[in-house]
Amino acid sequence: xxxxxxxxxxxxxxxxxxxxxxxxxxxxxxxxxxxxxxxxxxxxxxxxxxxxxxxxxxxxxxxxxxxxxxxxxxxxxxxxxxxxxxxxxxxxxxxxxxxxxxxxxxxxxxxxxxxxxxxxxxxxxxxx
Numbered sequence: 001x002x003x004x005x006x007x008x009x010x011x012x013x014x015x016x017x018x019x020x021x022x023x024x025x026x027x028x029x030x031x032x033x034x035x036x037x038x039x040x041x042x043x044x045x046x047x048x049x050x051x052x053x054x055x056x057x058x059x060x061x062x063x064x065x066x067x068x069x070x071x072x073x074x075x076x077x078x079x080x081x082x083x084x085x086x087x088x089x090x091x092x093x094x095x096x097x098x099x100x101x102x103x104x105x106x107x108x109x110x111x112x113x114x115x116x117x118x119x120x121x122x123x124x125x126x127x128x
Contacts, residue, residue, distance in 0.1 A: 003080060007057060007073040016072030019079055020045070023086055024111070027093035028101065040111055042068025047112030049074075052119035057128055071115075074122060083125040084118070092118050 003012055025037045046067035049055065057074070058067060078084045096114035100106040122128070 001080070003077070005077060007070045007077065008059075009073055010069070012073040012076050013069040014072075016074070016076030017069075019086075020072050020075050020115075023075075023089045024093060024115075026086070026090045027097065027114075030090065030094045031097045031101065040115070041108050044108045044111035044115060045071035047109065048115035048119050051113065051116035052123055054119060054123055054128060071119070074119070074126075074128075078122040078126055081126070084122055088121075089118050092121065 003009070006012070020040050021038070024040045028036045028038045042064050046064045049058065049067060049071050054074070058070060062070070075084075075089075079086070079089075093114045096117050098110050101110045101114075103110075
């Protein structure tokens, strides 16, 4: 498989979108104790990058949607490079979720904070 470390690569971010939502759905299901599906908002991924200290990988004047795409590409790249596993990411997320993950207005922040813990690990392992 060919891919690059270009986190603006649309194919990498599309693949990452699927991975991120899959990992989140698994973590959410484990947290709730029953099968559940969820989508990760771009706002949560943008927050996660900021909290993980990855602002420096973002081009200037990047909007929330682009930040989400870059976060998804970073996650996909880390997984492809075997720097993080699905199981490890699920466990990190599950440990960092709170009951507010089901709250209409507070869930974006909960998801962002949980994913920031995943991105901290990725940052360290990819030496970003």
